[in-house]
Amino acid sequence: MKTLYVEGDTFLHRLSPRVKLVALAFSSLLLFLIDSPLFLAAAAVCGGWIYASLGLGWRQSLLRLRPILLTIAIVAVFTLVLNSPGQALTVLLRLTALALLAAAVTATTSTGDFIDEITLAARPLERIGLVRAADLGLSIGLVVRFVPEVLTRYQAIRDAHHARGLKPRPLTLAVPLIILTLRNADEIAAAIDARGIRAQK
């Protein structure tokens, strides 16, 4: 799976992930508290400038931002029709600014750094016994490892349908896919325990 992280050595790349995440949370708070169109416009331009400074190029940037910008545009049009132009402008500017800032953090923070931050953030939860912090990193690794396998299995089930002249239906696809996949759980769990990866403390 290809991540949305982009290799690079810009200022944002060098900034610690925690600083970036805190700054993002802080700016989202600010963006929602302040309604002035002038401020929001400045924020959107600022977000655009930050994103542009990553040097992704127009094509690549557009490709990455298209889905979210489209959603924002749809909501803005809805607001324009059902509410007022002023409100539509506020929505458009505020959400665009946020989306650009968030996308910039995503593009400059590697998956490993993120997992470290998540593990750290889960420490307090560990103390109250909700989840083991190390489990999160392990599970994320497991998911990434098994997605291709699930896809291969899906393809095989689809082929089996075609071979028998059956039309693939949600039920006849999902049920065998789920049972075949989950049946591996015992073996995988045994393998993890055998290697002592989740050593009991």
Added chain:
Amino acid sequence: MSTRDLVLAALFAAIIVALGLVPPIMLGFIPVPITAQSLGVMLAGVILGAKRGGFAVLLVLLLVAIGLPVLSGGRGGLATFVSPTAGYLVGWLFAAYVTGYLSERFVDRSQSSIVQIAGFFLAALAGGVVVDHALGVAYLAWGTGTGLMTAFMGDLAFIPGDVLKALIAAFAGRAVMIGYPLLPQRA
């Protein structure tokens, strides 16, 4: 959580991610393609129960947050959490938990098949439709300032599809329970 529970949740998260990558499946009786990812969320609750199902969805959300394009259409990254529809995404977590919680209570292995399917359907409906859409609408209304009524009108278009998914989840949930029972039984 035992290692097996952890692995089950991770495998289901992988299934949810994979469901976002496969082309939409056509239903037999109406010519509407359904995107399977939100179906996967209901399935997580119906098949794994509250705790493991919720954890599976939490893993998917974490993958989104760390910048993997795991949502349907290759979406991902922190930007999806500030998009107008972020409420539906975060709502998945509660949807899976509620669906799982109710499934554990409604459905019993000794019941007849029709009761089991009805139980799963109600659980998926409560979690995947009521809870998820309530959170989705709430954030859409608050985050964009459009007002609850407007947001709700926009939301209505997606309800029939999700009700249908709840029905599919109910049938699939029962089939999996017969083939490979995992749902925790109440004491």
